[in-house]
Amino acid sequence: MYEKLTAPAKGSKITVAEGRLVVPDDPIIPFIEGDGTGPDIWRASQRVFDAAVAKAYSGKKRIEWFEVYAGEKSLKVYGENVWLPDDTIAAIKDYIVAIKGPLTTPVGGGIRSLNVALRQVLDLYACVRPVRWFEGVPAPVKEPGKLNVIIFRENTEDVYSGIEWKAGSVEAAKLIEFVKGLGKNIRHDSGVGIKPISKYGSERIVRKAIQYAIDRGLKMVTIVHKGNIMKFTEGAFREWGYELAAKEFADKIVTEKDLWDKFEGKLPAGKILLNDRIADAMFQQLLLRPDEYEVIVTPNLNGDYLSDACAAQVGGLGLAPGGNISDAYAVFEATHGTAPKYADKDVINPGSVILSGVMMFEYLGWNEVGKLIVKGLEGAIAKKRVTYDLERQMPGATKLKTSEFASEIIANM
Numbered sequence: 001m002y003e004k005l006t007a008p009a010k011g012s013k014i015t016v017a018e019g020r021l022v023v024p025d026d027p028i029i030p031f032i033e034g035d036g037t038g039p040d041i042w043r044a045s046q047r048v049f050d051a052a053v054a055k056a057y058s059g060k061k062r063i064e065w066f067e068v069y070a071g072e073k074s075l076k077v078y079g080e081n082v083w084l085p086d087d088t089i090a091a092i093k094d095y096i097v098a099i100k101g102p103l104t105t106p107v108g109g110g111i112r113s114l115n116v117a118l119r120q121v122l123d124l125y126a127c128v129r130p131v132r133w134f135e136g137v138p139a140p141v142k143e144p145g146k147l148n149v150i151i152f153r154e155n156t157e158d159v160y161s162g163i164e165w166k167a168g169s170v171e172a173a174k175l176i177e178f179v180k181g182l183g184k185n186i187r188h189d190s191g192v193g194i195k196p197i198s199k200y201g202s203e204r205i206v207r208k209a210i211q212y213a214i215d216r217g218l219k220m221v222t223i224v225h226k227g228n229i230m231k232f233t234e235g236a237f238r239e240w241g242y243e244l245a246a247k248e249f250a251d252k253i254v255t256e257k258d259l260w261d262k263f264e265g266k267l268p269a270g271k272i273l274l275n276d277r278i279a280d281a282m283f284q285q286l287l288l289r290p291d292e293y294e295v296i297v298t299p300n301l302n303g304d305y306l307s308d309a310c311a312a313q314v315g316g317l318g319l320a321p322g323g324n325i326s327d328a329y330a331v332f333e334a335t336h337g338t339a340p341k342y343a344d345k346d347v348i349n350p351g352s353v354i355l356s357g358v359m360m361f362e363y364l365g366w367n368e369v370g371k372l373i374v375k376g377l378e379g380a381i382a383k384k385r386v387t388y389d390l391e392r393q394m395p396g397a398t399k400l401k402t403s404e405f406a407s408e409i410i411a412n413m
Contacts, residue, residue, distance in 0.1 A: 001094070002087045004077055011064025014096040014364075016328070021096070023364045025061045030091045034101020035071040036338025037348040037402075042101050044350040044406035048373060049357050051410040056368040066091065070114055071103040084117055092122060098331045099360055101353055102338045115333070116162065119155045124324035124331055125201065126208050127153040127300075129307040130359070136381045137315035138393035144314045147290035151310065152209040153303020155324060157201045158233075160300045164193030197233040197299055199240050206241040208325075209297035210249050213272050223276040224298035224306065237299050238276050245274050279306075286310060311335070318389050319377075321355035323363065330363055332356040346401040349387040351377065354409070372413045379412025380405065 001007075012024035033042045046065065053061055068088040069077050078085050092098045103114040118124065129151040133144040141147075165172040167189055176186045186192060206223065213221050223242075227235030245253045249272075256275040259265060267273050277285060279302045286293065286309070298306065311320035317336040324331045334352040342348050354377065358370040380386060384397035385408045391399040400408060 002090065003085070005066075005068060005087045005091060007091075007094075008064040008066050011066075013094065016096065019327075021364065023366070025057075026064055027097070027364070028064045028066050028095050029360075030066045030068045030088075030095050030098040032068055032070045032088070032098070032100035032103070033073060034334065034338065035073070035104040036102060036340040036343045037345075038071075038101035038103075038334075038338060040344065040346050040402045041334065041348055041350040041353050044402045045353040045357060047403075047406045048350075048354050048376070048409050049361075049369075052361075052369045052372040052376070052413060053366070055413055056366070056372055061366070066095065068092070068098070070100070070118070084114055084121075089118075089121055092329055092331065096329055097360060097363065098329075099353070099357060100331060100333045102334045102336060104338055104340075116160055118331060119324050120161075122324075122329050122331065123156065123326045124329060125154060125156045126205055126325045127151075127155045127303060127307075128212075128323045128325055128359070129153065129303075129310075129335065130321060131307065131310040131314060133314040134319060134378060134381055136384070136394070137319065137390060139313060139315045141287065141313050147286065147310060147313050149286070149290070149293050149310060150212065150295050151303055151307045152205055152212070152295065152297040153307060154197075154201055154205040154237075154298070154300050156300075157197050158300030159193055159195050160304075161194075161196055163196065164191065167191040195230070195233055197237050199236070202237045202240040202299075203244045204327075206244050206297050207248065209295050210245060210253070210272065210274070213295045214249075214252055218272070218294045219267060220273045220275070220292075220294045222282075222293055222296050223274070224279050224282045224296055224302055225276060226279045226302065228278055234279075234299055234302075241276075241297065242274070282306065283309060287313070307335070316389070317352060318349035318387075319351040319355060321352060321357075321359050323356065323359045325363075330360070332360040332363075346403055347388055348402055349389050350402055350406060354406075373409070376409035376411070376413040380408040383408070383412070 011026045011028035014027050015022045033039050068091045070084050070088055105113040132148045172192050175192050210221055223238050225234040225238045227238045253274045254271045311317050320335045322333050322335040336352050358373050361369040384394050387405050388399050391397040
């Protein structure tokens with residue numbers, strides 16, 4: 001089936017029946033090790049995953065790991081300029097669920113973002129980023145425990161869709177001239193891009209966010225947008241979100257207007273409050289009143305900013321997981337970069353990939369595994385036995401290597 005991949009001899013495929021995953025006791029899971037610090041992080045994370053599965057199910061279940069390639073390692077296997085092989089896309093489609101480390105993306109030129117490419121090729125339209133504080137982790141705010149949100153970031157549209165042209169190019173000049181004919185002026189020396197936000201894309205991300213809240217008994221979904229300025233893109237995102245909720249979730253949703261007009265400010269039992277906030281105001285809200293928010297759904301760029309800003313409030317990207325999910329496939333990933341200067345030094349915090357694994361196991365329905373990993377991580381942090389990024393901010397802490405931190409997590413399960 002593949003040009004240069006060999007699937008594991010053991011293990012079974014995850015399948016989908018009636019819109020739900022069917023997960024065998026020995027699922028084959030493709031993984032991308034990642035660039036820079038990726039190999040160190042992945043080795044540690046895989047040990048944690050395997051230990052948690054073994055402990056949770058006494059050996060009755062296991063993961064069969066299947067390495068696939070993207071980024072710098074792909075160049076070694078497939079040759080020059082093959083950053084994202086067809087093999088890798090085919091394997092993820094075959095096995096449904098995958099996990100990856102950080103991948104290289106040059107700034108200002110060269111290859112397109114591999115992360116964005118994966119999301120668009122597989123239509124992984126929902127970037128899901130849960131952000132919470134782990135007790136004992138140093139944080140810059142006074143009460144980091146008040147922040148516990150799940151951000152649903154639309155993954156395929158907005159400025160991340162890659163529709164742009166370099167200043168001075170023939171294409172940019174043509175577009176500038178075309179826009180001039182529509183009565184709008186752009187300086188001739190501009191780089192230009194197009195920001196598409198569709199009704200289709202807006203509806204499906206809002207649908208997924210609301211369904212997530214329903215499935216987990218949460219009480220609030222907040223649409224975050226800059227619709228006061230970009231009225232026909234982000235403003236439309238807001239309007240389409242409300243329309244979708246009214247059409248498909250009328251028995252579950254109460255809008256903020258109805259909350260006060262009809263219910264005197266008291267949310268009826270079993271209902272979810274759907275409201276919206278302007279993006280810049282939301283940054284302030286998440287600093288001053290973070291405990292008032294639960295599920296956030298937003299266009300692509302806003303979601304990128306908000307998720308990293310929220311992660312900073314609870315200690316940084318070292319413990320920030322993420323998942324990219326469609327109606328067919330899911331790829332869980334580290335949310336930080338490759339940190340190449342630390343490559344092969346066994347020093348980096350593997351927490352982002354490890355917690356992305358927790359998301360993956362929850363997605364598979366193996367909740368016992370996720371709980372054990374979280375317990376192990378909380379235990380390691382409570383004992384102040386952590387990697388350098390946390391140790392340097394925690395008085396009395398013991399600095400561990402990446403591999404040692406994995407061992408500490410396992411010991412605390």
